[in-house]
Amino acid sequence: MGRQPCCDKVGLKRGPWTIEEDNKLMNFILNNGIQCWRLVPKLAGLMRCGKSCRLRWINYLRPDLKRGAWTEAEEDMIIELHSRLGNRWSKIAAHFPGRTDNEIKNHWNTKIKKKLKLLGLDPLTHKPIIDQHENSALKGEEYREYSSSGEQEMMKLELEETLQSKDFEMQQSKGTSSSCLDEETNPTAGIFSGRKEYQEMGSVQMQNVENLDPSYMGMNDCIQLEDPFQNWINSPLPWDIFSTLGDNFL
DNA sequence: AAGGGTTGCAACCGCCAGCGT
DNA sequence: GACGCTGGCGGTTGCAACCCT
Numbered sequence: 324m325g326r327q328p329c330c331d332k333v334g335l336k337r338g339p340w341t342i343e344e345d346n347k348l349m350n351f352i353l354n355n356g357i358q359c360w361r362l363v364p365k366l367a368g369l370m371r372c373g374k375s376c377r378l379r380w381i382n383y384l385r386p387d388l389k390r391g392a393w394t395e396a397e398e399d400m401i402i403e404l405h406s407r408l409g410n411r412w413s414k415i416a417a418h419f420p421g422r423t424d425n426e427i428k429n430h431w432n433t434k435i436k437k438k439l440k441l442l443g444l445d446p447l448t449h450k451p452i453i454d455q456h457e458n459s460a461l462k463g464e465e466y467r468e469y470s471s472s473g474e475q476e477m478m479k480l481e482l483e484e485t486l487q488s489k490d491f492e493m494q495q496s497k498g499t500s501s502s503c504l505d506e507e508t509n510p511t512a513g514i515f516s517g518r519k520e521y522q523e524m525g526s527v528q529m530q531n532v533e534n535l536d537p538s539y540m541g542m543n544d545c546i547q548l549e550d551p552f553q554n555w556i557n558s559p560l561p562w563d564i565f566s567t568l569g570d571n572f573l
Numbered sequence: 574a575a576g577g578g579t580t581g582c583a584a585c586c587g588c589c590a591g592c593g594t
Numbered sequence: 595g596a597c598g599c600t601g602g603c604g605g606t607t608g609c610a611a612c613c614c615t
Contacts, residue, residue, distance in 0.1 A: 338583095338584075338585095339584075373600085374585090377602090378583090378584065381602095383584095410604065410605085411603085412604065413602075413603060424603075424604085425582085425584090425604095428604075429581070429582055430581090430582095433582080575615105577615085578615100579611105579612080579613070579614090580610105580613090581609105581610095581612095582608100582611105584606100584607085585605105585606080586606075587603105587605090587606100588602105589601105589603085590600105590603105592599090592601105593597105593599080593600095594596105594598090594599100
């Protein structure tokens with residue numbers, strides 16, 4: 324036998340969260356932390372599925388969420404990361420503390436896709452659309468000649484230069500030789516050895532994010548600041564209550 | 574002012590790797 | 595080793611807000 328199911332979906336509330344539900348979830352997590360999402364709604368007194376609670380917390384309630392308008396630098400970085408990683412939103416989101424994968428995915432689908440299309444670039448391949456539809460016969464040298472002479476390619480090159488300089492600046496600020504864009508090859512990037520979620524929470528800053536210099540945005544993923552939330556994360560959580568209460572709620 | 578279309582985003586769905594039993 | 599749950603992920607949907615005619 325395995326574990327018990329996340330939820331039976333019978334009698335559970337769905338749809339938009341109310342302020343009261345938000346408060347319950349927020350208070351419970353801030354007071355008790357998270358060990359098992361299946362138990363969270365029961366212990367917090369919510370008629371929601373654990374999965375729904377997790378989503379609400381990650382995408383909306385987390386104290387470290389940045390929110391607010393996207394900067395040009397952030398958008399450029401998303402485009403660059405997407406060209407490297409594809410639709411792996413969680414990987415992309417890892418480079419944007421305070422932003423969620425859902426938020427990035429939404430922004431990509433509603434804004435950046437259109438922006439790329441306006442520039443004549445295919446959002447999937449990041450290559451000029453004309454190449455695929457009108458000049459599909461172009462291959463090899465011909466393609467390289469075409470793609471390197473167009474205005475669109477110039478824009479892409481400018482974008483890459485911007486991102487490369489950002490990479491350099493990030494390395495400088497970190498005082499390390501590893502790039503923030505190389506998380507895949509840099510397993511020490513996370514400061515927690517535990518769950519990824521806590522790595523995300525612990526690697527971010529909570530305060531005055533909106534007041535930062537816009538040119539700085541998108542690069543703060545390499546900065547570890549100490550703050551109250553960080554302290555909460557690092558503090559020993561009263562997990563024992565789960566082991567003692569858990570069975571009573573099953 | 575009204576209604577139809579578009580946009581933006583929160584939330585849900587279904588899949589799957591990892592892991593506990 | 596098999597089974598099946600959990601948590602995480604990407605894709606999709608639903609709906610409120612906004613815009614346009």
